[in-house]
Amino acid sequence: MLEELAVPYTIHKVDISKGEQFTPEFLAIAPNNKIPAIVDPEGPDGEPISIFESGAILTYLAEKFGQFYGQSWTERVKIDEWLFWQVGGFGPMLGQNNHFTVYAPEKVPYAIKRFQDESRRLYTVLDGQLRRQHARGQDYVAGNGYSIADIAIFDWSQSAERHLGAVEGLPDFLSWRALMQSRPAVQRALAL
Numbered sequence: 001m002l003e004e005l006a007v008p009y010t011i012h013k014v015d016i017s018k019g020e021q022f023t024p025e026f027l028a029i030a031p032n033n034k035i036p037a038i039v040d041p042e043g044p045d046g047e048p049i050s051i052f053e054s055g056a057i058l059t060y061l062a063e064k065f066g067q068f069y070g071q072s073w074t075e076r077v078k079i080d081e082w083l084f085w086q087v088g089g090f091g092p093m094l095g096q097n098n099h100f101t102v103y104a105p106e107k108v109p110y111a112i113k114r115f116q117d118e119s120r121r122l123y124t125v126l127d128g129q130l131r132r133q134h135a136r137g138q139d140y141v142a143g144n145g146y147s148i149a150d151i152a153i154f155d156w157s158q159s160a161e162r163h164l165g166a167v168e169g170l171p172d173f174l175s176w177r178a179l180m181q182s183r184p185a186v187q188r189a190l191a192l
């Protein structure tokens with residue numbers, strides 16, 4: 001999002017494998033001890049503001065800079081649907097998929113199947129939405145252009161092969177992901 005906006009920013013690495021998300025300094029801005037979080041020294045009314053939760057960060061930046069959040073109330077509602085879908089479903093379910101298939105010290109077949117099935121369902125829902133968007137001449141997930149919904153969904157989708165095994169039967173998803181990967185700002189961000 002920051003690369004797309006072309007605004008200046010400084011990255012502070014928080015190494016969650018070393019527990020740095022539990023330091024008092026980080027908890028002061030992110031009480032849920034999860035990345036990402038930001039501090040904007042020029043927040044509302046010129047005062048600094050800290051923000052945690054990726055959806056809140058994206059809507060804040062979209063509103064502050066007036067970009068990637070549609071042109072009408074209706075369009076914003078459509079973008080919100082897919083932004084909330086990501087933060088409430090896609091992200092958490094793929095996270096649980098990763099946890100039980102990759103990190104869990106004990107292999108629990110029920111949990112692995114549960115979250116792999118749910119991942120497949122969510123990717124299929126996303127593929128269907130993109131098919132509807134493509135049918136109305138739109139390349140992106142929601143509304144009438146590139147938005148914070150695409151930005152939110154893209155990062156997890158980079159690991160679709162790991163979540164699903166084989167990415168097959170999702171043609172509209174794959175063409176959208178390739179389009180996202182071709183964006184210069186996305187390439188710059190990934191290179192970081």
Ligand SMILES: N[C@@H](CCC(=O)N[C@@H](CS)C(=O)NCC(=O)O)C(=O)O
Pocket residue numbers: 016021033034035036052053054055087091095
């Ligand atoms: N709902 C949060 C989820 C963020 C999240 O899951 N962050 C993970 C890394 S991808 C994390 O910081 N985990 C550290 C921990 O759980 O202690 C958001 O969208 O910002």
